[in-house]
Amino acid sequence: MRDSSGSPLEEVRFLTVAEVATIMRVSKMTVYRMVHSGVLPAIRVGRSYRVPERAVHDYLREAFTELEALR
Numbered sequence: 001m002r003d004s005s006g007s008p009l010e011e012v013r014f015l016t017v018a019e020v021a022t023i024m025r026v027s028k029m030t031v032y033r034m035v036h037s038g039v040l041p042a043i044r045v046g047r048s049y050r051v052p053e054r055a056v057h058d059y060l061r062e063a064f065t066e067l068e069a070l071r
């Protein structure tokens with residue numbers, strides 16, 4: 001089985017909200033807002049959310065690109 005990017009699902013690494021917050025240097029509440037607004041994709045596991053690591057890196061890359069374009 002493959003994900004939407006074409007890579008095997010076994011290769012998808014999921015991060016907790018706390019891990020995403022640490023990587024992005026924001027609060028967990030900010031990550032929850034991003035997930036609920038659809039800015040970051042996530043899956044629900046029980047009462048917790050997991051975010052694909054690739055989605056975090058893609059978001060940061062895109063945000064950095066947008067910042068550079070403003071200069």
